[in-house]
Amino acid sequence: MCTITLTYNEHDREANEKLAALLATGLFKQHDANQELDIDYSDQSLYEDDPNSLADEKDSYTPEELRALLISDLKTAYGVNDAI
Numbered sequence: 834m835c836t837i838t839l840t841y842n843e844h845d846r847e848a849n850e851k852l853a854a855l856l857a858t859g860l861f862k863q864h865d866a867n868q869e870l871d872i873d874y875s876d877q878s879l880y881e882d883d884p885n886s887l888a889d890e891k892d893s894y895t896p897e898e899l900r901a902l903l904i905s906d907l908k909t910a911y912g913v914n915d916a917i
Contacts, residue, residue, distance in 0.1 A: 836870065837861070 841848040855861055864870070872879075894902070908914060 836864070 839852070841852065843849065856863060
């Protein structure tokens with residue numbers, strides 16, 4: 834699990850539309866910042882480096898490259914070959 838904190842102008846229509854699109858993917862969920870997370874910080878695996886992280890492969894990716902990687906991983910994880 835990973836927690837990502839986004840700050841944006843909540844009165845900006847475009848920012849709200851992009852946030853709604855991000856949440857609509859189902860990959861993320863909105864969390865009330867005032868609510869405590871159920872995280873066991875004593876779990877040492879939280880602090881280990883991921884040997885399969887993207888940072889090890891390439892320094893930076895374009896949004897299009899990241900999208901392609903994500904879709905490829907999702908297709909593999911769900912066994913889908915002809916979607917998206």
